Amino acid sequence: MCDLETENDIDEFVNSGGKLNRRQFGKMSAVSAFVAALPSVVNAADVKESEVSIKTPDGECDAYFVRPSSGVHPAVLIWPDILGLRPAFRTMGKRLAESGYSVLVVNPFYRSAKAPVINEGASFRDPETREIVLPMYRELSAETHFSDAKAFVSFLDQQDDVDSDRKIGTAGYCMGGPIIMRTAAAVPDRIGAAASFHGGGLATDKDDSPHLLIPQTTAHILHAIAENDDEKSPEVKSILAKAYADAGIPAEIEVYDGTLHGWCPPDSAVYNEVHAERAWARLLALYKRALV
Numbered sequence: 001m002c003d004l005e006t007e008n009d010i011d012e013f014v015n016s017g018g019k020l021n022r023r024q025f026g027k028m029s030a031v032s033a034f035v036a037a038l039p040s041v042v043n044a045a046d047v048k049e050s051e052v053s054i055k056t057p058d059g060e061c062d063a064y065f066v067r068p069s070s071g072v073h074p075a076v077l078i079w080p081d082i083l084g085l086r087p088a089f090r091t092m093g094k095r096l097a098e099s100g101y102s103v104l105v106v107n108p109f110y111r112s113a114k115a116p117v118i119n120e121g122a123s124f125r126d127p128e129t130r131e132i133v134l135p136m137y138r139e140l141s142a143e144t145h146f147s148d149a150k151a152f153v154s155f156l157d158q159q160d161d162v163d164s165d166r167k168i169g170t171a172g173y174c175m176g177g178p179i180i181m182r183t184a185a186a187v188p189d190r191i192g193a194a195a196s197f198h199g200g201g202l203a204t205d206k207d208d209s210p211h212l213l214i215p216q217t218t219a220h221i222l223h224a225i226a227e228n229d230d231e232k233s234p235e236v237k238s239i240l241a242k243a244y245a246d247a248g249i250p251a252e253i254e255v256y257d258g259t260l261h262g263w264c265p266p267d268s269a270v271y272n273e274v275h276a277e278r279a280w281a282r283l284l285a286l287y288k289r290a291l292v
Contacts, residue, residue, distance in 0.1 A: 038091060038092070038095055038266055039277065041095060041098040041099055044098035044099070045068040045069070045097070045098050045099070045100055046068065046069040046070075047066050047067060047068055047069060047094060047097045047098055048066070048067060048068075048069045049064070049065070049066045049094065050064075050065045050066070051063075051064065051065075052064075052065045052104075052155075054106075054151060054152060054155045055151065056110075056147060056148055056151040056152075057147050057151070058111055058144070058147070058148075059110065059111060060110065061106055061107060061110040061148070061151070061152070062085075062107045062110055062114050062115055063085070063104055063105060063106040063107060063152075064085065064089075064090050064093055064104070064105045065102075065103070065104050065105075065159075066090075066093050066094050066097040066102075066103050066105075067097050067101070067102035067103065067159075067161040067162075068097060068098075068100060068101075068102070068161070071161075072102075072160070072161060072162060072163040073100055073101050073102045073161065073162065073163055074100075074101055074102070074162075074163055074166040074167065074168065074169065074287070074291040075101065075102045075103070075104065075156040075157075075159070075162045075163075075168045075169070076096060076101045076102070076103045076104070076168065076169040076170065076171065076287070077104050077106070077149075077152050077153065077156065077168060077169070077170040077171075077183065078092070078093055078096075078103060078104065078105040078106070078170070078171050078172070078176075079106065079108060079170070079171070079172035079173070079175075079176030079179045079180060079183075080105065080106075080107075080108060080173060080176060081173040081174030081175060081176060081262070081265065082124060082133050082137055082174050082175045083117075083118055083122065083124060083129075083133060084107060084108060084109050084115055084116060084117045084118065084133070084136075085105055085106065085107040085108075085115035085116065086115065086116045086118065086120070086267070087116075087120070087267070088265045088266050088267035088268075089105050089265065090105060091266065092105075092265070092266075093105040099284060101169070101287065102156070102159065102161045102162045102163075104152060104155070104156055106148070106152060108140065108148075108175075108176075108179075109133070109136040109137075109139075111136075111139055111144075112135070112136040112139060113136070117132060117133065117136065118132060118133065121267075123269065125269075137175060140175075141208075142182060142208040145178070145179045145182040145183070145186070146182055146185075146186045149170075149179070149182060149183035149186040149187060150186050150187060153168060153183075153186075153187045153190050153191070156168060157190070166192075166291050166292060167190065167191065167192025167193065167219075167290065167291045167292060168187075168190050168191055168192060168291070169191075169192065169193040169194070169195075169286070169287045169290070169291050170183045170184070170191055170193070170194045170195070170219075171194070171195045171196070171197070171283060172194075172195070172196050172197070172199060173196075173197045173198065173199070173264060173265060174197075174198055174199065174200060174261070174262065175199075175200065175201075176196065176199065177196035177197070177198070177199015177200055177201065177202055177210075177223075178196075178199060178200070178201045178202055178210040180194040180195065180196050180199075181194065181196070181202065181210035181211070181213055181214070181217070182210060182213060184213075184217040184218075184219040184221075185213035185216045185217050188216060188217050188218050188219070191217070191218075191219045192218075192219055192220065192290045192291050192292070193219055193220045193221075193222075193286050193287055193289075193290035193291055194217075194219045194220075194221055194222075195221070195222035195223075195224070195282075195283050195286060196222070196223050196224070197224045197264045197279055198224070198225065198226040198229060198259070198261045198262055198263060198264065199223065199225075200229065200261075202223065202236055202240060203235075203236045203239040203240055203243075211239055211240055211243050214240075214243040214244060214246075214247050214249065215243075215246075215247045217247070217249065218249065219249070219290070220249070220250045220251070220286060220289065220290035221244060221249060221250065221251040221252065221253075222251075222252045222282055222283060222286045223237075223240060223251070223252070223253045223254070224254060224256055224264075224279045224282065225237060225253070225254065225255045225256065226255075226256065226259045226260055226261040226262070226263060227255055227256060227257055227258060227259050227260070228259075228260050228261055229261050230255040237253050237255065240253055241253050250290075252282065252286070256272075256275045256278070256279065258272070258275065259272050259275050260272075263275055263276060264276045264279055264280075
């Protein structure tokens, strides 16, 4: 997950002439920035979009639901990073829907506030932003991840646009990394594929470490790891690889050379289009293979 050491890496990147910094993004409208950042989908499906409210044991979660305009399609549940549901993740969800999926992008902080919880252009590097999101993040736990996952999967299975005969996919970014692993364990009969991108806290020495849940899951896995995250915790990839191998679960675990934590969302100061597109292609390949 994002931390001050990670943010120091980002500061160094930006100060040394990084490709795109937060100030530059602030000068661009959200729509133009994200359209410019994300390549178009070949043969993209027409989609329909809805703002939805999902009942959970702790209240009502606001979320973005986007899917092809006709037919039924496998569902995907997206967990945003620590800055929450915002235009960048709506754009990413819509892009996935254009590829043929019914996509739910949730506000993980719904217990505290409706999305967006930060202003456009805000960065975790800013103390005022951290003062907003860190208390919300600390309200979450392994227990809330489990209960939310069950509620969101139940919602998806009730939608007319979802092919409930096929498995569901999930994807998580930053703090969403451990959540996809808990989602796969919370609803193992429904989750067929789970992917994390620059996820933090995937394998720890705590009793609730996500990697301890691997034997309870069946989902095919993709872990795309940032190079600087791997440098800080090089043992994580090996712990994960062994756990998946012992459980007999197909897993693709790779460190993306030259990337910094947060390289996938297009509003990130360290967005790396080449590697983000490569990771996106691996996600699509995973879903095509496993959501059957």
